[in-house]
Amino acid sequence: MATATPTVPSAGPATAWRSFLSRLRNGDEIARLITFIFAATVVLITVLLVYELWINSALPRHKFGLHFFVTRVWDPVTDEYGALPFVYGTLVTSAVALLLAVPLGIGTSIFLAELAPPRVSDTLQFFIDLLAAVPSVIYGLLGIFIVVPLIRTVIYPALNGAFGFLPIFKGPSYGVGFITAGIVLAIMVIPYIISVSREVLLSVPRDQREAALAVGSTRWESTWKVVVPFAKTGIMGSIFLALARALGETMAVTMVIGNTPTISASLFSPGDSIASVIASQFTEATGDMYLQSLIGLGLVLFLLTFVLNGLARLLIIVTTQKGSKVAN
Amino acid sequence: MKRTSVMLIAVLALGLGVWAQGLLINGAGASFPYPIYSKWFDVYHQKNPNIQFNYQSVGSGAGIKQVTEGTVDFGASDGPMNDEQMKAFQDKRGSAILHFPTVLGAVVPTYNVQGVTGSLNFTPEALAGIYLGKITKWNDPAIAGPNKGVNLPNQDIVVMHRSDGSGTTYIWTDYLSKVSDEWKSKVSKSTAVNWPVGLGGKGNEGVTGLVKQTPNSIGYVELIYAAQNKIPYGSVKNSSGAFIKADLASVTAAAAGAAKDMPDDFRVSITNAPGKTAYPISSFTWLLIPSKIPDVAKRNAITGFLKWMLTEGQSYNEALSYAKLPKEVEEKELKAISKIQ
Numbered sequence: 001m002a003t004a005t006p007t008v009p010s011a012g013p014a015t016a017w018r019s020f021l022s023r024l025r026n027g028d029e030i031a032r033l034i035t036f037i038f039a040a041t042v043v044l045i046t047v048l049l050v051y052e053l054w055i056n057s058a059l060p061r062h063k064f065g066l067h068f069f070v071t072r073v074w075d076p077v078t079d080e081y082g083a084l085p086f087v088y089g090t091l092v093t094s095a096v097a098l099l100l101a102v103p104l105g106i107g108t109s110i111f112l113a114e115l116a117p118p119r120v121s122d123t124l125q126f127f128i129d130l131l132a133a134v135p136s137v138i139y140g141l142l143g144i145f146i147v148v149p150l151i152r153t154v155i156y157p158a159l160n161g162a163f164g165f166l167p168i169f170k171g172p173s174y175g176v177g178f179i180t181a182g183i184v185l186a187i188m189v190i191p192y193i194i195s196v197s198r199e200v201l202l203s204v205p206r207d208q209r210e211a212a213l214a215v216g217s218t219r220w221e222s223t224w225k226v227v228v229p230f231a232k233t234g235i236m237g238s239i240f241l242a243l244a245r246a247l248g249e250t251m252a253v254t255m256v257i258g259n260t261p262t263i264s265a266s267l268f269s270p271g272d273s274i275a276s277v278i279a280s281q282f283t284e285a286t287g288d289m290y291l292q293s294l295i296g297l298g299l300v301l302f303l304l305t306f307v308l309n310g311l312a313r314l315l316i317i318v319t320t321q322k323g324s325k326v327a328n
Numbered sequence: 329m330k331r332t333s334v335m336l337i338a339v340l341a342l343g344l345g346v347w348a349q350g351l352l353i354n355g356a357g358a359s360f361p362y363p364i365y366s367k368w369f370d371v372y373h374q375k376n377p378n379i380q381f382n383y384q385s386v387g388s389g390a391g392i393k394q395v396t397e398g399t400v401d402f403g404a405s406d407g408p409m410n411d412e413q414m415k416a417f418q419d420k421r422g423s424a425i426l427h428f429p430t431v432l433g434a435v436v437p438t439y440n441v442q443g444v445t446g447s448l449n450f451t452p453e454a455l456a457g458i459y460l461g462k463i464t465k466w467n468d469p470a471i472a473g474p475n476k477g478v479n480l481p482n483q484d485i486v487v488m489h490r491s492d493g494s495g496t497t498y499i500w501t502d503y504l505s506k507v508s509d510e511w512k513s514k515v516s517k518s519t520a521v522n523w524p525v526g527l528g529g530k531g532n533e534g535v536t537g538l539v540k541q542t543p544n545s546i547g548y549v550e551l552i553y554a555a556q557n558k559i560p561y562g563s564v565k566n567s568s569g570a571f572i573k574a575d576l577a578s579v580t581a582a583a584a585g586a587a588k589d590m591p592d593d594f595r596v597s598i599t600n601a602p603g604k605t606a607y608p609i610s611s612f613t614w615l616l617i618p619s620k621i622p623d624v625a626k627r628n629a630i631t632g633f634l635k636w637m638l639t640e641g642q643s644y645n646e647a648l649s650y651a652k653l654p655k656e657v658e659e660k661e662l663k664a665i666s667k668i669q
Contacts, residue, residue, distance in 0.1 A: 259491030259528025283387035284493025
């Protein structure tokens with residue numbers, strides 16, 4: 001147990017015990033123990049989650065092996081399952097969401113933190129926090145009733161007409177599809193990016209701004225060249241929070257993505273995502289192979305989140321090192 | 329164990345200010361018959377205050393799984409258990425599982441075609457062709473043929489299906505497998521299949537929403553859902569060559585047509601059933617009851633309920649838009665109750 005570890009390695013067991021007792025009397029040790037247990041449960045839950053996903057997806061793992069990742073077929077009748085279309089759909093919708101949400105979200109947070117009068121900023125922040133609290137099914141309904149018809153009648157004709165030669169805008173549109181899911185996801189994750197980025201920007205020390213202004217920067221130069229780079233790690237954090245939300249979003253996506261396991265370069269094509277197919281098919285999944293393949297998809301989503309988070313960390317490390325080199 | 333559960337119920341009932349004493353029987357499964365099951369269980373409880381049924385509509389697949397594992401006293405499913413599942417039950421529990429048809433359901437084609445307001449007629453070939461992706465235009469002769477006088481547009485057909493696993497899909501694909509060899513070999517039947525074409529919507533409401541919003545689309549929904557929400561739907565040509573619009577009478581007629589060849593275990597598909605007035609995309613839904621129930625009180629409660637459900641209980645069906653079982657099937661089932669030991 002961690003509690004038995006003496007704090008001073010050179011001291012004898014008796015001394016360690018006495019100091020432990022005195023800390024216990026002060027309550028420090030109790031607080032440490034309790035918070036340690038709380039922290040440990042987080043790790044325990046993660047480990048248990050992976051363990052459960054792992055042992056409950058044994059059948060497809062043994063039958064398909066790594067082919068599970070590259071198979072395009074999802075056929076409950078012949079018991080053939082592959083994750084590729086779902087992985088593709090998850091990545092594409094999340095990418096579209098971030099592509100739309102990051103510039104909008106960061107732009108808004110810069111305005112709120114740096115340029116807007118505090119009263120306007122606080123009022124707007126209140127509405128943004130409200131948006132973050134809206135249940136995802138509501139965004140799904142918004143998607144069905146507003147985004148889907150908008151895509152079919154306005155966005156698709158415009159994009160297909162002007163850029164129809166590009167593979168990503170080719171083909172017919174039914175209103176639902178990758179781009180629709182991406183737009184709905186973007187609307188859902190923007191509040192996260194704004195809230196976190198604004199807090200980070202606001203916490204940049206005043207000195208930094210004043211120093212920049214003192215050497216003759218304009219307001220925008222001080223914001224863009226000093227404040228934003230200073231807050232970069234935090235802003236990245238907000239983007240990865242948004243990415244995590246987009247990857248795992250279920251209800252809103254399943255309502256607007258078209259639920260067809262296809263891989264198509266066209267953003268207007270219907271598709272499917274991992275979270276969406278699990279939610280759709282889990283309850284009526286008959287047969288062990290079917291059920292375990294769905295659980296296997298859950299494991300794939302977990303891995304995907306894990307890998308993307310790892311890459312994100314790496315990106316932060318690399319860019320901050322480069323940044324400090326430039327500063328030197 | 330039983331005593332604690334009895335005590336628990338008693339405590340709960342006291343808390344609610346109602347005195348209840350007796351037996352709790354747990355079931356789980358199909359969501360399609362949930363409204364009629366909860367009505368039946370409620371009425372039966374009023375008549376027999378010491379027996380209470382608790383039913384969770386978790387889906388057919390989960391119902392089969394839970395009754396096999398013995399976590400519930402009975403299951404319910406929109407599709408009969410296959411031989412593999414029957415064997416799994418036998419292996420695990422050391423006795424057989426029995427199927428009891430309870431009510432009938434049907435699946436109807438719904439559509440949204442520009443310029444068409446009336447009801448459309450569909451042949452089996454047209455439906456299979458559309459869902460295989462071979463018939464792609466609304467003015468294809470296979471659709472236009474039986475719809476003389478309807479101005480069908482020269483537009484692409486947008487096909488909609490269920491994205492979630494469901495009994496509705498099972499009935500629909502079971503029907504298409506019967507009327508099209510190509511469908512049978514390429515796609516086959518299940519609660520979820522590998523669709524050759526189309527977009528998926530979650531639940532009857534999801535498919536309806538997609539069809540309503542997308543011009544020139546076709547989908548399929550549960551008859552009760554279509555009737556209660558006043559969704560227009562088409563007629564389908566049955567095995568006698570007549571175009572039949574689904575309603576309670578034509579669904580019961582389909583069951584009656586199949587009743588003569590009813591196997592003893594009741595695992596029968598009644599899609600494309602014989603009979604001049606039979607609606608071809610109909611199906612039973614089943615209660616799944618273990619043939620060995622060692623607890624005498626529970627066994628008596630379940631057999632008692634089955635007897636009541638097959639006689640008096642059936643009169644509650646039509647108010648909730650479920651088709652009644654035909655007399656022949658009821659009688660055969662009443663005899664089969666004695667198999668529960």
